[in-house]
Amino acid sequence: MKNFIKRQWLFYGAIVLMLLFLKGPAFAADDFFLYGNQDAGDVTECDVQPVIDSWFTALDYFRDGPNEGRMLAATGKNVYIQSAEGSSTWIKIAKVDYTMDPAFIRISPSGNTVALGLGWGQSILVFNASLLDAGTPEEPVDLSDSEEVLDFAENHYDAAWVGEDHIVINGGQWVIPGQSAVSGVVTLNITNETNITQGVCGSIPGASSGIAVDENNNLVFGIGAGTNTGELKIWPAGDWWTGNGPVANPLAYNGPEGLKFAHQVLSAAHLGFDEEGSLHVGGGVFVNPGPVNLESGYAALINHKVMTNALASVNNPEIDLYEVNETNGSQYREFGPDVCRNDTATGVMANGSALSVNWNPATPPGGANCVIGGNNDWWQPGVVPRLTTYKVNESRDGDGDFVADVDDHTPNTYETANVDSDGDGYGNLIDGDFNNDDVVNYSDFLEFRGKYGTNDSNADMNSDGIVNYSDFLMFRTQYGKEAPYYN
Known part of the structure; x- marks a missing residue:
């Protein structure tokens, strides 16, 4: 018996020693990892409608509806539609009577309704997407002079849809009862112009920034400038939303509800969720730019x-926490x-199984004015x-095991099980x-x-019905690794 126990301890001791010296990798079939990590053909580029008489x-x-996959763009006095998904050709279909400094253009989840934030001190226009069908470059739809367009005189920086009838807005200098707000978040019922925000x-300690709502109505927004630039906070749906509108008593930014889960992710200027619930973040440095602040010129995914x-x-x-x-x-x-990486602002958005980054290529890569981390x-x-x-190729099977990468829990390792x-x-x-x-x-x-x-299923790494030395050899290759386990 003593010899048996001694052999057992020698065996386990040898295992520990081997684990300390041998390591190995792995991978997860998750869009978060698959964006941009596949073939070169899965990363595509197109030109965006040039900036006209404004800064962006x-x-x-369109995530659904007859125009699914195409984009709308707003700049200057015009709204454009992409001629086809991925195209660099943009067609003017609508106009406004005054120059926009466009804060946002947001298409509802169904693709039926468009909310257009014209910029600081200007209105938010809301209209049915079908209104644009009549627009042509020669005769664009006049959004400033149409009875089918609702005009909301609401302060705004960014907005996100909550269902089809509400938008939630992050903007500055609102007066919310009982709170001294520098910046604040409000909701707007867009069914008619008589609904107040x-x-x-309230009491957000800094400039307004991006805002996003996931499919379960959990709310995220950020701080764009100030001591807490790039801070992100999340509120569960139950803390702020009743199902038909916001809760009766507004939240305080530094109150007990919610959680600050990031403290300097860009300037949090562009936020949104993909289909898996990962959060995309864009931003940059517009005020006091310079190479000392490297939080610019790229987009992030959480x-x-x-x-x-x-x-x-x-x-x-x-x-x-x-x-x-x-x-x-x-x-x-x-x-x-x-x-x-020298943009003063970088946008990012998700469209199904694709992630798009909107950036400024004005400085030639490797040119004399290219300053890594600078803001020029x-x-x-x-x-x-x-x-x-960056696309997730729905049909790609990188390891040839007849399981598509998007469904494969070991997309770089052949395994049919x-x-x-x-x-x-x-x-x-x-x-x-x-x-x-x-x-x-x-x-x-x-x-x-x-x-x-x-026969524990989790420890049975080769799924042969028993946890034995073969599984140990597999476990040994993973020892000391941190997720993601690339293989």
């Missing part, structure tokens, strides 16, 4: 798992199609923005993180040792 060209996709949150954990932290005080770690590749990715690509009249789109017992997105074959803490370490080894010789 605002964009949005309702306060959602993993949907971070957002889920943040919401869990809000709702359960026993869970540690969750803040995105920008050095962790499983939580945060950056997309910088401009090698100079000013948005101004004449700029021709570039849209770089495609088993993911714990449902974390990583296939058993590459998943040695048994406690799902995003690192394969001694705690996982202890779990593996406890399951050795059993």
Whole structure:
């Protein structure tokens, strides 16, 4: 008996020693990782409608409806539609009577309604997308003189749709009862012009910035400038939304509700969610630009798992507060199609299984004026923005195992079984993180040792019905790795 115990300890001791010296990688079939990580043909570019008499060209996709995949653009006095998905040709179809400094153009989830923020001190126009069907370059629809267009005189910087009948707006200098607001968030019922705004949150300590609502009506918005530039906060739907409108009592930004889950992600100027719930963020430095601030010239993507954990932290005080770690590749990715990374503003948006970055290519890559991290690509009249789109190829099968990458839990490793017992997105074959803490370490080894010789499905990495030495060899290749487990 003593010899048996001695042999067991020698065996486990040898395992630990091998684990300390041998490591290996893996990968998850998650759009967050697949954007831009496939073939060169999955990254495409097109020109955006040039900036005319303003500082920016605002964009949005039709995500549904007859124009699905195409985009609308607003700049100067005009609204344009993309001739076809991915095209660099833009067709003028509508106009306004005054020059816009376009804050946003937002198309409702169904593709039926458009909200156009004309800019600081100007109105928000809301109209049915079908109104644009009659527009031509020679006779564009006059949005300033149409009974079918609702005109809301509301202060705004950015907006997001909540269903089909409301938009939520982040803007400055609202007076919300009981609060001294520098910036604030309000909702607007867009069914007719008599509906007043309702306060959602006041006392935001800084300039207005981007705002986004996910498919479950969880709310995120950021601070664009000030001491807390780039700060992002999330509120669960139940804290601010009743189903038919906002809660009766507006929230305070520094109140007990919600969670600040990021503290300097760009300037949070462009926010939105993709279909998986990952948060895309754009921004830049417009005030006091210079190479000392590197939070410009790219777009960021925050993993949907971070957002889920943040919401869990809000709702359960026993869970540690969750803040995105920008050095962790499983939580945060950056997309910088401009090698100079010197834009004063960078937009980003999701359209189904694609992520698009709207950037300023004015400085030639590698040119004399290309300053990495500098801010010398000013948005101004004449700029021709570039849209770089990172696609998730729905049919690509990189490892040739007859399981498409978008469904493959081991997209770079041949395995037809495609088993993911714990449902974390990583296939058993590459998943040695048994406690799902995003690192394969001694705690996982202890779990593996406890399951050795059993038929535990999670520890059975090769899915042959028993946890044995073959599984240990697979586990050993993963030891010491942090998510994502590239393989």
